[in-house]
Amino acid sequence: MRLSFSTAVLAAFGGSQLVAAAPQAAPSLAPKLPMSEFEKFSGHPISLEDAKNKDFNTSSPEETLKFNTLLVSAAATCSNPRIRTEWDSLSNSGRQAFVSAVRCLMGRPASGQWANARNRYEDLVALHQALTPNVHSNSKFLIWHRYLVYTFEDILRDECGFTGSLPWFDESRYAGRFAQSSIFSGSWFGGIALGGNCVTDGQFARTTLNVGPGPNNTPHCLARNGDASKTANTNSQIVSACNARTSYADMAACSEGGAHAWGHNGIGAVMSDVYASPGDPVFWLHHGFIDRNFRIWQNVAASRRTTIDGTDRVGNRLTLDTIVSVNGMRPNVRIGDILDTMSTTLCYKYNY
Numbered sequence: 001m002r003l004s005f006s007t008a009v010l011a012a013f014g015g016s017q018l019v020a021a022a023p024q025a026a027p028s029l030a031p032k033l034p035m036s037e038f039e040k041f042s043g044h045p046i047s048l049e050d051a052k053n054k055d056f057n058t059s060s061p062e063e064t065l066k067f068n069t070l071l072v073s074a075a076a077t078c079s080n081p082r083i084r085t086e087w088d089s090l091s092n093s094g095r096q097a098f099v100s101a102v103r104c105l106m107g108r109p110a111s112g113q114w115a116n117a118r119n120r121y122e123d124l125v126a127l128h129q130a131l132t133p134n135v136h137s138n139s140k141f142l143i144w145h146r147y148l149v150y151t152f153e154d155i156l157r158d159e160c161g162f163t164g165s166l167p168w169f170d171e172s173r174y175a176g177r178f179a180q181s182s183i184f185s186g187s188w189f190g191g192i193a194l195g196g197n198c199v200t201d202g203q204f205a206r207t208t209l210n211v212g213p214g215p216n217n218t219p220h221c222l223a224r225n226g227d228a229s230k231t232a233n234t235n236s237q238i239v240s241a242c243n244a245r246t247s248y249a250d251m252a253a254c255s256e257g258g259a260h261a262w263g264h265n266g267i268g269a270v271m272s273d274v275y276a277s278p279g280d281p282v283f284w285l286h287h288g289f290i291d292r293n294f295r296i297w298q299n300v301a302a303s304r305r306t307t308i309d310g311t312d313r314v315g316n317r318l319t320l321d322t323i324v325s326v327n328g329m330r331p332n333v334r335i336g337d338i339l340d341t342m343s344t345t346l347c348y349k350y351n352y
């Protein structure tokens with residue numbers, strides 16, 4: 001999705017809206033925005049056929065750094081990893097601990113780092129919005145989102161007393177029927193088949209979002225526009241087809257346009273907004289799934305946890321020393337520090 005790419009960069013970095021966003025009075029009722037206000041995720045979601053086709057070009061070919069191994073990985077291990085548990089395997093108390101921590105973050109003051117963020121949760125949405133052009137449609141996508149999700153998990157623990165790990169949503173088991181997951185119920189995150197209307201049930205009912213839509217900032221409601229014909233494409237076949245690709249860059253591009261894009265667009269509205277989709281708390285469960293698929297690909301060979309290939313937004317090759325930044329919300333790390341989730345830097349794994 002190179003469409004409007006340079007415009008997007010200008011909007012995010014050169015535009016005045018992030019700097020000039022003056023505090024506005026919180027609306028008493030979250031205003032609904034028309035669907036046209038939300039930019040569709042990843043202009044080119046790919047089909048299962050595309051995912052299976054080894055010749056389907058999802059990224060430019062480049063050399064794999066076969067011998068650029070991570071020297072610290074042999075020595076550094078984590079002995080007590082956090083376990084990220086799939087939603088259905090999590091107890092109600094485990095689910096509630098996570099949801100309460102997210103709500104806690106939404107109730108805490110913004111740091112002030114992001115002028116458009118109105119609470120601490122929105123600091124993370126604003127971070128994602130600002131870096132969107134850097135970390136989508138290029139090979140940084142998977143590795144950067146791994147660190148974003150980790151940053152979120154770590155902030156929940158540090159600032160809201162959360163002692164658990166991020167839950168994730170096995171969308172391959174609910175492909176085409178997300179509405180049947182208890183995630184999208186009045187007990188938890190609220191409904192999905194809302195036709196673009198505001199979420200009015202569940203623990204995030206009537207949430208107002210101040211970051212987005214797109215690179216702009218207008219108060220709007222947490223809304224969804226569930227479409228089962230789109231979430232049908234988060235099935236295990238498309239995940240496997242992408243994970244059958246041997247280079248990191250090819251797999252990452254396939255994942256981004258595959259289950260990743262279909263999950264975003266299939267939940268719809270806020271979630272289909274490439275810039276500000278973290279405004280919907282299900283973003284984190286979705287990206288847990290995408291990161292877990294990445295880890296499964298990495299489990300095939302040690303080299304997949306110690307080498308990297310692909311390029312960044314401007315075509316520079318990624319190396320183990322390439323910096324991954326969350327703009328100071330957590331320390332900068334090297335790609336080599338976070339390639340292996342079982343390193344001392346991250347130290348987590350998925351329950352399956």
Ligand SMILES: [Cu+2]
Pocket residue numbers: 128136145274
């Ligand atoms: Cu993203």
